[in-house]
Amino acid sequence: MATTTGDPRTPTAPAPAGADHPTAQDEVARICQDLLRIDTSNYGDGSGPGERAAAEYVMASLTEVGLDPEIFESAPGRASVVVRLPGVDATREALVLHGHTDVVPAAADDWSVDPFGGEEIDGLLWGRGAVDMKDMDAMILAVVRQMTREGRRPARDVVVAFFADEEAGGRYGARYAVDHRPDLFEGATEAISEVGGFSVEVGGHRAYLLQTAxxxxxxxxxxxxxxxxxxxxxxxxxxxxxxxxxxxxxxxxxxxxxxxxxxxxxxxxxxxxxxxxxxxxxxxxxxxxxxxxxxxxxxxxxxxxxxxxxxxxxxxxxxxxxxxxxxxxxxxxxxxxxxxxxxxxxxxxxxxxxxxxxxxxxVALEAPFSGGLVDAMVAALRVEDPAASVLPYTLSGGTDNKSLARLGIRGYGFAPLQLPTSLDFSAMFHGVDERVPVESLRFGVRVLDRLLATC
The missing domain is CATH 3.30.70.360 (Alpha-Beta Plaits)
Known part of the structure; x- marks a missing residue:
C-alpha cells in the first residue's frame, strides 16, 4: 500500500537555529518537498509564475545559517540567487556549483498526483522538478547549510548559484548573470550542475554516468x-x-x-x-x-x-x-x-x-574526462559505492553550463544519485509522474559534501 507523508501544499520554513542542528541527510527531503510545492513553471513566453518565490525560499535557507546571498532579477519575477563560499585555499581557481529553479509545465490531468504537491509516496518524492532539477537544488542547499552550520569550508572558493529560466535557454537566468554580473564568477574555471552522476545498470554492474559533454x-x-x-x-x-x-x-x-x-x-x-x-x-x-x-x-x-x-x-x-x-x-x-x-x-x-x-x-560543449575535479568526483562516488564504475557521457540536451562557458568556465554534469534499477530515471525528465527516491537524495548529499571538501 502506498504511504503518503507531508502536507502537499504549504512549504515549511527553514529549520530554526539551535544547539542541535539537522544534518544534510536529515533535511534534504524536506527541502526538496518545499521546492516542489513552489510552482515555477516556465512556458518560455514570460507567462509563467516566475522563479521569485523559489528564489526567496533559497535566500531564507541560506541567510538562516548566516550566509549573505545576493538575489537579483533580470525581469519582474525572474529571480536568481548567488552566494560565494570562501575556500580553505583561496589561491585556487573557484568552482561554480549551480542549479536552476524553473521547471517545464505539467498538465495535472496527466499525472497520478498533484504535480506541485511534493508528496512522498513509498519513499519517493513526486512532483514537477523532482529530477529536473529541484532534487539537486535541495542537495546543494542541504550540504551548504550543514557545512556552514559546522563551520567547515570547501577546499576552494565555491560560487553557489540558483538560476532562473534554464528551461527556456537561460536568457533571464544564467545568460543574464554572465552578461550583466560576470563579477559574481570571478576566478572560476570549472562548474558542476545537472544531468550527470546518476547510476545505471550495465551488464549486471552499477555504473555512474558523469556528464562531460x-x-x-x-x-x-x-x-x-x-x-x-x-x-x-x-x-x-x-x-x-x-x-x-x-x-x-x-x-x-x-x-x-x-x-x-x-x-x-x-x-x-x-x-x-x-x-x-x-x-x-x-x-x-x-x-x-x-x-x-x-x-x-x-x-x-x-x-x-x-x-x-x-x-x-x-x-x-x-x-x-x-x-x-x-x-x-x-x-x-x-x-x-x-x-x-x-x-x-x-x-x-x-x-x-x-x-x-x-x-x-x-554551443556544444566537451570537457576532458580527466583532471583534479573529475578525479574528486569519481573518488567521492567510490567512497559511497566502492565497486562502482564511472563513465563519461554526452547529454543530448543542454544545461546552463553553456552560458558559463562564455566566461571560459568548463562545465560538468554531476548530480549524484544511486538509483534503483526499477526506476526509469531518464523517462522522468520532462515526463509525467516525475519522482526521485529519498534514499537517492541522501546518498547524493553524502557524495556532494565529500566532493566540496576535497575538490
Whole structure:
C-alpha cells in the first residue's frame, strides 16, 4: 500500500537555529518537498509564475545559517540567487556549483498526483522538478547549510548559484548573470550542475554516468515564400508545398554515425563491462552497446549523431486561399565540433525555395574526462559505492553550463544519485509522474559534501 507523508501544499520554513542542528541527510527531503510545492513553471513566453518565490525560499535557507546571498532579477519575477563560499585555499581557481529553479509545465490531468504537491509516496518524492532539477537544488542547499552550520569550508572558493529560466535557454537566468554580473564568477574555471552522476545498470554492474559533454542547440525557423492565390487554381509557387517538401526531407534525413571522444570513451567502457564487441565504424555494434545502457539509452542514443526534428508548422488562414508564406520550426542538436557541417546539410535539404532563420542557438560543449575535479568526483562516488564504475557521457540536451562557458568556465554534469534499477530515471525528465527516491537524495548529499571538501 502506498504511504503518503507531508502536507502537499504549504512549504515549511527553514529549520530554526539551535544547539542541535539537522544534518544534510536529515533535511534534504524536506527541502526538496518545499521546492516542489513552489510552482515555477516556465512556458518560455514570460507567462509563467516566475522563479521569485523559489528564489526567496533559497535566500531564507541560506541567510538562516548566516550566509549573505545576493538575489537579483533580470525581469519582474525572474529571480536568481548567488552566494560565494570562501575556500580553505583561496589561491585556487573557484568552482561554480549551480542549479536552476524553473521547471517545464505539467498538465495535472496527466499525472497520478498533484504535480506541485511534493508528496512522498513509498519513499519517493513526486512532483514537477523532482529530477529536473529541484532534487539537486535541495542537495546543494542541504550540504551548504550543514557545512556552514559546522563551520567547515570547501577546499576552494565555491560560487553557489540558483538560476532562473534554464528551461527556456537561460536568457533571464544564467545568460543574464554572465552578461550583466560576470563579477559574481570571478576566478572560476570549472562548474558542476545537472544531468550527470546518476547510476545505471550495465551488464549486471552499477555504473555512474558523469556528464562531460553536451550537444549544441539550433532551433531553426524554415520560411517558404510563394505566390498567394485562389485554392482552385494551378500554382507552382505554393509556399506550403515548398515548405512541406523541405520539412519531409529534413525529418527523414539519415544522419551518419559520428562518435566524439566522449561517446567513444563511454562505449569503450560499456564494452568492457558487458563483454560486447565495439567497432566504432559498425552501427550495429554501436547500437548494441547503447541499448546495453537500458533506459539511459534515451540520452546516449541521440549522441552518436547530429539530429534534426520538425516540431512546429504554421501556414494559411482559409481552406480556399493559397498563402503567400509558410513556416516551420526545426529542433536541431549538433555534436561538439560538427555545427558548421550540420548547418550545411540543413541548408541543402531545405532547398532553394526555403530560407533558414535562427530562433535560438547555443554551443556544444566537451570537457576532458580527466583532471583534479573529475578525479574528486569519481573518488567521492567510490567512497559511497566502492565497486562502482564511472563513465563519461554526452547529454543530448543542454544545461546552463553553456552560458558559463562564455566566461571560459568548463562545465560538468554531476548530480549524484544511486538509483534503483526499477526506476526509469531518464523517462522522468520532462515526463509525467516525475519522482526521485529519498534514499537517492541522501546518498547524493553524502557524495556532494565529500566532493566540496576535497575538490
Amino acid at each position: 553536451e550537444k549544441g542547440i539550433g532551433w531553426l525557423r524554415l520560411v517558404a515564400d510563394g505566390r498567394a492565390g485562389h485554392g482552385s487554381q494551378v500554382n507552382h509557387e505554393n509556399a506550403v508545398t515548398h515548405l512541406a517538401a523541405a520539412v519531409a526531407r529534413i525529418g527523414a534525413h539519415p544522419w551518419p554515425l559520428q562518435l566524439t571522444p566522449t561517446v567513444h570513451a563511454l562505449l569503450t567502457g560499456v564494452a568492457d563491462l558487458t563483454g560486447l564487441p565495439f567497432d566504432p565504424e559498425d552501427e550495429q555494434s554501436v547500437d548494441r552497446l547503447v541499448h546495453a545502457l537500458g533506459p539511459a539509452a534515451r540520452f546516449v542514443g541521440a549522441t552518436t549523431r547530429n539530429t534534426a526534428n520538425p516540431t512546429q508548422l504554421s501556414a494559411g488562414y482559409k481552406a480556399n486561399v493559397i498563402p503567400g508564406s509558410a513556416e516551420a520550426v526545426i529542433d536541431t542538436r549538433f555534436l561538439p565540433g560538427f555545427e558548421d557541417e550540420a548547418r550545411a546539410v540543413l541548408e541543402r535539404l531545405a532547398g532553394e525555395h526555403v530560407r533558414i532563420e535562427d530562433v535560438h542557438r547555443d
